Amino acid sequence: MTSIDDLPATPSDDLSAADRAPAAVHPRSVLGRLPRYAAGKPPVVVEGMESFKLSSNENPLPPLPAVLEAIASETAINRYPDPLTTALRTELAGYLGVPATDIVTGAGSLGALNQILATFAGQNDFDAPDEVVYAWRSFEAYPISVGLAGAAGVQVPVRADGTHDLDAMAAAVTDRTRVILLCTPNNPTGPILTRQGVVDFLGKVPAHIVVVIDEAYQEFVRRPDAVDGIALYRDHPNVIVLRTFSKAHGLAGLRVGYSVSQQALTEHLRVSAVPFAVSQIAEHAAVTSLRHIDEVEARVQSIVDERDRVVDGLRGLGWSIPEAEGNFVWLALGEHAQDFAAKAGEQALSVRAFGSEGVRVSIGEEAANTRFLELCRGYTHRPAAG
Incomplete structure (x- = not known):
């Protein structure tokens, strides 16, 4: 009777442990060349302050009551x-x-x-x-x-x-x-x-x-x-x-x-x-x-009114900003973008910084927009009015 030890070696018997390790699975090469989507972050909790998320262009109002029902x-x-x-x-x-x-x-x-x-x-x-x-x-x-x-x-x-x-x-x-x-x-x-x-x-x-x-x-x-x-x-x-x-x-x-x-x-x-x-x-x-589109349009108009208040407030402070026709404003802060986002975080406001290009700030609740304007009032690296 032939024992298992007497059987001829198979190719796998000659492989080292490292060779027998499973091969790594690699994604398509294009993934390494793509940026990662960066969703707006939630606001930092600051003791004694209500936090507001202004980083994702979300509607600050919930769906209509009829929708929820x-x-x-x-x-x-x-x-x-x-x-x-x-x-x-x-x-x-x-x-x-x-x-x-x-x-x-x-x-x-x-x-x-x-x-x-x-x-x-x-x-x-x-x-x-x-x-x-x-x-x-x-x-x-x-x-x-x-x-x-x-x-x-x-x-x-x-x-x-x-x-x-x-x-x-x-x-x-x-x-x-x-x-x-x-x-x-x-x-x-x-x-x-x-x-x-x-x-x-x-x-x-x-x-x-x-x-x-x-x-x-x-x-x-x-x-x-x-x-x-x-x-x-x-x-x-x-x-x-x-x-x-x-x-x-x-x-x-x-x-x-x-x-x-x-x-x-x-x-x-x-x-x-x-x-x-x-x-x-x-x-x-x-x-x-x-x-219930009439109710939707009324809510949208309230956000537009707040957007116009924020835009007028920024320009009144000497900030130069592009035309704002969405539910957000753009601050072309360049190299100061990350610093401004950090300062906003200290005020319990989350905003969306884009590298060293600028900061996008969504129009949120009235109190959030007012706090944002106060932050801008004291920020020294503002884009100059042209």
């Missing part, structure tokens, strides 16, 4: 939601005056954007990656989403006043460009794009390139000449409009957004749409909020 009765959580979010798209169609078939929902406007990129831009078979053109600095998720889609981002610097340089963006278009992202009002700098400016820009862009008009803060805009993506998309088959319920409606935690485009685009977007991305609760909340 409606979602409290949701019990069918054991069931999958309607994959087509029919009730919400029907409600939106009436509100926006567009066909329901032109609407594709997603998990917030970012989820809807990811569906657009997955559909129209990425790495094609044996070809160089597609290009996506966008202004910078703009929404910090853009380079992450573009990179994960397999596309190459082409960043075009915003002007000194925080506006998109549309001429430079048009000049950046190449034969590899597949998507252009326009953020209006631009997050985090604040200015809007005008209707005429976008119309002129579309005239310079080849018709096969998708132009996304990201209007996450559209409800806060008050400039009469601001672009309205919904008014434009009907005449431009390559335009997709992004909107969300996170800001004006105060539903950021429920993740419900949508895109609007002509059916020649939506038929492709539905293929890449994430199934069940919008939950029953989120859909019910959004529908209920739309049915």
Whole structure:
């Protein structure tokens, strides 16, 4: 009888312990080249002071009472939601005056954007990656989403006043460009794009390139000449409009957004749409909020009034800030950005510093905004008025 010790050695018997260790699992190489999304941090607790979070562009008000009442009765959580979010798209169609078939929902406007990129831009078979053109600095998720889609981002610097340089963006278009992202009002700098400016820009862009008009803060805009993506998309088959319920409606935690485009685009977007991305609760909340739109608009106006008070206060202190048409203001503090954020933290205020570029401050509760203005009154490294 042959014992196990008499059997010939197998290749694995000659491996050292280190050789037999499991191989490390590596992610796609693109992950090492992407920035990490930095969510707004909660405020530091300071004894004797109420803390306020002004770092995430959240609506400081909770959802409408009718919305809270409606979602409290949701019990069918054991069931999958309607994959087509029919009730919400029907409600939106009436509100926006567009066909329901032109609407594709997603998990917030970012989820809807990811569906657009997955559909129209990425790495094609044996070809160089597609290009996506966008202004910078703009929404910090853009380079992450573009990179994960397999596309190459082409960043075009915003002007000194925080506006998109549309001429430079048009000049950046190449034969590899597949998507252009326009953020209006631009997050985090604040200015809007005008209707005429976008119309002129579309005239310079080849018709096969998708132009996304990201209007996450559209409800806060008050400039009469601001672009309205919904008014434009009907005449431009390559335009997709992004909107969300996170800001004006105060539903950021429920993740419900949508895109609007002509059916020649939506038929492709539905293929890449994430199934069940919008939950029953989120859909019910959004529908209920739309049915109480007058109350939503009144709340938005109260935030706009506070924004105007903050802007007037800053300029009265000699601070130079860009146009503010969202629910936030931008402080171009440069190398002093981190210092200002730290000083805000000492006052139980969390704000969003972007490296050595500037600080974005969301419009929050009246008491929070007043404390922010008092901090600015005593801060010596303010951007000088021009």
